[in-house]
Amino acid sequence: MVDVTKWPIFSLMGPEDLSSIRKACVFGSSGNEAIYITHDDEVYVFGLNCSSCLGTGDTQSTIVPKKLDILGGRKVVSLSYGSGPHILLATEDGALFAWGHNNYSQLGNGTTNQGVAPVTVSANLLNKKVTEVACGSHHSMALTDSGEVYAWGYNNCGQVGSGSTANQPTPRRVSTCLQNKVAVSIVCSQTSSLALVDNGEVYGWGYNGNGQLGLGNNGNQLTPCRLGGLQGVCVQQIVSGYAHSLALTDKGLLYAWGSNTYGQLGTSNKSNQLSPIQIMTDKERVVEVAACHSTHTSAAKTQSGQVYMWGQCRGQCVVLPHLTHFTCTDDVFACFATPSVMWRLLSTEHEDFLTVAQSLKREFDNPETADLKLCIDGKYIHVHKAVLKIRCEHFRSMFQSHWNEDMKEVIEIDQFSYSVYRSFLEFLYTDNVELPPEDAIGQTHTHTSDTSEMPVLIQCACGPSGLLDLATSYCENRLKCLCQHIIKRGITVENAFSMLSAAVRYDAEDLEEFCFKFCVNHLTEVTQTAAFWQIDGNLLKDFICRASRCGAFKN
Structure with missing residues (x-):
């Protein structure tokens, strides 16, 4: 999601x-x-x-x-925005709404008055069902369920496709060579337009100064013209950036053309392309391509789920498709594009499909699928032997045929508390740890000695140990690191010295250094705590010597 x-x-x-x-x-x-x-x-x-x-x-x-x-x-099926900005929104029943910037009649209501609230665009669209909308900087397009394309608004470069450069105040059908074609998709760059028809052909019109129409020249086009450079391929998706365009074929091949000032074509250089050129030829099949007229950024997703980006990336120029850590093209525009906008109406709904990680997380402590119960403090945690063996060397050894545990359906755990052991098991299923710092480092309690009124802080010798102790015992270094992060976030004046003691005991050098510095920085308060005076004598002596070398006791 x-x-x-x-x-x-x-x-x-x-x-x-x-x-x-x-x-x-x-x-x-x-x-x-x-x-x-x-x-x-x-x-x-x-x-x-x-x-x-x-x-x-x-x-x-x-x-x-x-x-x-x-x-x-009203169920929204399509939404697009211009640079003014103005908004077009189509609903499931085919109605079209518009609002926002309207200096060039891009709202399609025949006026140039600002649209402060959504109005229905009905002129020339009566009895038409709009299924998709697209906005350029100041022009608009709509696609109907019968495959007709309508355009209106700013037309200085012919982006409305009417054959002239006069602005179009209301929706007008884009015809000429689209007259008998069934369009299935429409997109806009800033001042040009593209349409994809049902047989995989692509048509373009409008501004072409950077070759964004892919016609082999840089002359503006006042009516739709087929992109000859895509002849012989069947295009199934088109997108447009600020002044460049991308087309994805049914074979997973990717083509790019137009402006390349920021490397947005992915051709390894910054030269504009007047005709479509194939890119990502060394990569696996592409299944989705992304761009929007507000940005100079491009993105693509491959069959195995890898997401690439190129073009303008936070002020830098990326001239070749760069593999990201994202799982969807939308995140490229959230994190890399300028401005940080969306290239499409984004759905946040869950897919029925769950990843391996999501499935494992869901099955933790599920009695319906588990084949083993661990009993701690009289409470059960339901787990799966196979998962434990895959994730932890300790369990891999335990579930050998010569161990008694391998035959048991219930295993008793007595050296760790329920909360600590549950956190450990949950970590094996999720890679995350959620528990308080006290449980991470091990429980402590206070008592008053017979000879002193001062409370004494004592680490439980035979009681439950902390998750850091468990991670050390089971040689789980990743878990050990996570515990140290939890402990660092939870350090206080009262527990700092006992945490330092634990860090020394578990040979956690990074944590030891952190706790030492904290104690030195708050030396007066720390020395007044019970933990400081009742800790192991050798550790206290070492701390005083080390703190002295750091100049902690100088006036």
Whole structure:
């Protein structure tokens, strides 16, 4: 599932609101506006509200999400945004809504008045069912369920495809050589347009100064023209960046053309390409390609799930596809693109498919699938022998045929507490550790001696040990590191010296150094704690000598 908080604007929201999001889109010149749809099909907006692009009926910015009542309960199927910005939104019943910047009639309502709230775009679209929308900088397109393409708005370069350069105030069907074609997808760069038809052909029109139409020249095109450079291949996906375009074929081959100032074509140089050129030829089959007209960034996902990016990356130019650690192309735009916007209406819904890691996490302590019970402090934890053997050398040895444990259905654990051992087992299933610092380092208790009124802090000699002790005993170095992080986060004046003692006992050098520095930095307070005066004499002596060498006792 995609994490929308990777887009900075969503970090404003709390966990409860975030969990309600089903679809979302971040847009705007700086990624400062967002729209999202909840599981109940309610539409909310928040952000800067440039050109009234939030559609709230006013010009006020808001960090608190506001509901667009007019869209409530209508299932959103397509959404796009322009540079003004202006918004186009299509619903499942085929209705088309628009709002925001309208200086060039890009809202399609025949006026140039700002659209402060969503209005239905109906001119020339009556009885038409819109299935997809696309926005350029200041022009708009809509695709109907019958494969017709409509365009309107700014037309200085012919991006509306009408044969002239006059602005188009209402939707007009893009015809000429698309007249008898069935379009299946539409995209826009800043001032040009592309359409993909059902037989895999691609048509382009509008501005072509950087070769973004892929026609082999750099002259503007006032009506749709087929991309001859893609003849002989069947394209199944097209996307456009600010001034470049990408096409993915049904064989998983990827083509790029247009502007290459930032390396966004992925050709290893910065030369523009007037015709489509195949890229990523040394990689496996590509299954998805991504770009949006607000950025100079490109991304692609391969058959095995690897995600590559190239082009503008936080101010740098990446001229060849670079393998990322992401699992979806959306994250490329969240983390690398400028501005940090979304290239499509993003779905956050869970897929039915679970990864191996997610499946393992779900099966931890599941009595229905477990084949072994571990009993600690009279409580049971249900586990799977195979998982334990795969993840831990200790269990791999334990479940040998000559060990008694290999035949048991229940194994008693008495040297560790329930919370500590459960955290250890959960770590084997999830790679994560969640427990308090006290449990990480081992339980302690205080008592008062017969000869002194001062409370004495004593490490339990025969009682439960901490997770750090377990990790050391089982030679689990990764777990040992995680325990040390937990302990560092939980260090206080009261427990610092006992933590230092434990770090020495478990030979955790990094933790020992951290605890030592903490004790020195808070020396006066630490020396007044019970732990400081009742700790092992040799350790106390070593600490005083070491602290003295650091100048801790100088006036």
